[in-house]
Amino acid sequence: MSEDQLYSSVKNALRILRSFTLDEPEKKVTDLASELGLGKSSVSRLLATMASEGFVIKDPETQKYRLGLTILGLNTVAISCLEVTRESQPILQRLVYEIGETAHVGTLEGMDVVYLNKVECKHPVQILTHIGRRNPAHSTSSGKVILAYQGEEVIEQLIERGLQKYTVNTITDPDDFRSTLKTIRERGYAISIEEMREGVASIAAPVQDYTGKVVYAISVIGPVHRMNPYDVSIINKVKSAAKEISEKLGYWKN
Template identity: 40%
Template sequence: MQKDGANEKYFLGSVKNAIRILKLYSRPKQEYGITEIAHQLDIHKTTVHRLVTKLCSKGFLEQNPHTKRYHLGLSILGLSGLVTTHYEIYRVSLHVLKPLVDELGETAHLAILEDQHIVYLHKIECRHPVSLMSSIGQRNPALKTGVGKVILAYQPQEYIQHVIAKSGPYHCEKTEAQIRAELDQIKKQGYSIAKEEISNGIVSIGAPVKDYTGKVIAGISVVGPLDRIKKMKTGFLVDKIIKAAAEISENLGFYETKQKAASLERN
């Protein structure tokens, strides 16, 4: 146990120092050498060299071949793009999800897909919430949630295969053929329903959110107890959730009629 604790402390220390190195570049100066970084942050040069080498290998830093100093790499731009995109999805969904929760009386989520999991970007509780396995930032298996399935259904086949292969025991009660058939049906109908798959007595209905290109980049879901959901007609719930997802998609620049017109012109 003591050894594990020491390893964890070492790992966290390395992460902290790597972040400190990257934060140096928030200053006007664009390039730093190993000695400068060590002096600025009061870190041993050997440690700085090791961390800079690792950051370079992942594309977060690059070495100028002429000055031998280091500047930010393109991976930083990729991360900033993700942050901007996720923030935009979060921002435009706020005024859509709240009225949806008020009207339906059940909890709503906004989520994105990360590997074989979904991550919740937003959650709005209803007036009579139940215990759910969800919170902002939490990860759940995509194949066990309504929102996860509806996002996954629109992904490329190779990505779906990757998720199925990595999900392991999360879908052991279904064959790969059954999972693929379910995802095909979800894509065809434009929504998903997950009944008691991640929590007993809980139903989740999901719909896809698209960006301006028509790519599904997120999803929303309404989640509630089976007995309360049964009291409302499924068709009514599905219609409201699909319309809310479409409104968020429009706020992101996607218009169904425009996409259909463009498709007809290409054909």
């Protein structure tokens, strides 16, 4: 096998792994071949190789593949090694104790928020925000607060892709969305009230790395009947927690 062929095989294997999602956790060879534009024999060969190393598992009854335990192990190592995960843990725990709602740390990947750390309260909201979960940035407080500090090209790229509507409160008008991000920058925090899911609200504040760039967000999420997203005391606690994590990551504001 030439170097170019090896590179192509590795790239296609990674494309296969990334194609598995929470919405489609299992796929057949024909599904993958059609989705990725590859030959069925190539996909079958790559899956067999990955299965031998535990990266995927084949269900003998359905003939469908799903991610294997090797991926889980790598994910655990990757998450545990992230400095922000380590540094945020006690701060998230304190925030949950003080506010009584679930707290997260997330980052922006593409046009989605990916949750890197999470501490649940005693009665958490039933919404998909587990570690590794991707949610649309424009309809979450974490996503909006990170986007507010990004360059104009990033924001416009998201708008051009389309602001999908999830509830009646989801911001879908481009001008309204730009205005919202401007307000977030001015206030230093973001709120989301039933924008992703009805009955759920969240508050987020920006977390900066040692260069001062906003790369993460800390947020608390709870049901609207239990958590008032306009509560100044809660907002200040979230902002204070974000500042503390930023400092632990090496950022000090002059």
